[in-house]
Amino acid sequence: MGADRAGLRALLDAATKGPWSWRGNTDSGDVRLQGARADVLGIVRRERTTDDPAAKSLDEYLQECERSDGKGGWRPWTAAERRQRVRRSYLVDGIGEPRTDNVLAFVDPEKLLYEGACDLAVYEVARNQGLPDDTPRSHPQVYRGDVVDVRSANARLIRDGINALPGLLDDLDAAERERDQALAALAWIELDMPPTQADIDLVAARGAAVAGQLTDAQIHAAAARHHIGGTNHG
Secondary structure (H helix, E strand, O other): OOOOOOHHHHHHHOOOOOOOEEEEHHHEEEEEEEOOEEEEEEEEEOOOOOOOOOHHHHHHHHHHHHEEEEOOEEEEEOHHHHHHHHHHHHHHHHHOOEEEEEEOOOOOOOOEEEEHHHHHHHEHHHOOOOOOOOOOOOOOOOOOOOOEEEHHHHHHHHHHHHHHHHHHHHHHHHHHHHHHHHHHHHHHHHOOOOHHHHHHHHHHHHHHHHHHOOOOHHHHHHHHHHHHHHOOOO
16 A cells, blocks of 8 residues: 555544535635635735834834935934834834734634634754754744645645545455455355356456446446356356
8 A cells, every 4th residue: 555544544533533524605705625613724914013024124124224314314213213113114004003814724623713824834944954844934044935734734734635635545445356356266166166268357346337448338348248257167
């Protein structure tokens, strides 16, 4: 078997319990994946903070700028002035209400709380340097924002389940072919008769049918040959 079934079962145990289904209401911009007793993922509103890359970028830009000193000259922005500018330009709207962004978020199955995917990101450069997976983007060694994983059981189950599905289906197909062959062999043993070529054709046809290699008409023809062949045993 190619798929890591033990790993998948561990993720199933850690993730939000199913069955999963899509729910929500587009009138309120709410579309989410929901489990049996809690959400799995959704788009949530997140308030902007001074730790956001955009806020830090604006602050760094202002540090490189000068403003009028009111006397015909120029002076640097003070720290307080920069904070106020970042607040007005990025953190709050025109009436002072917090600005928000719609972000992808996953539910922690234990806390039953949404956590933003960006807050759970595992950064490629952090992993390449052997840093812990929870190393934040603000870390000085995380010089790039490329993501390689999300620290969420639900996120990992979606990824690993999709990646494993083709192999699991192939394994199931192979198991069904082996079952058909074993049942045919058992029947021959019970009848104390060697298989005819028609029997062999039937087993091969059943196995090919599982893989989608034969049409129904071809299967029926093989079954007819099997019936005819069966009358000629002995």
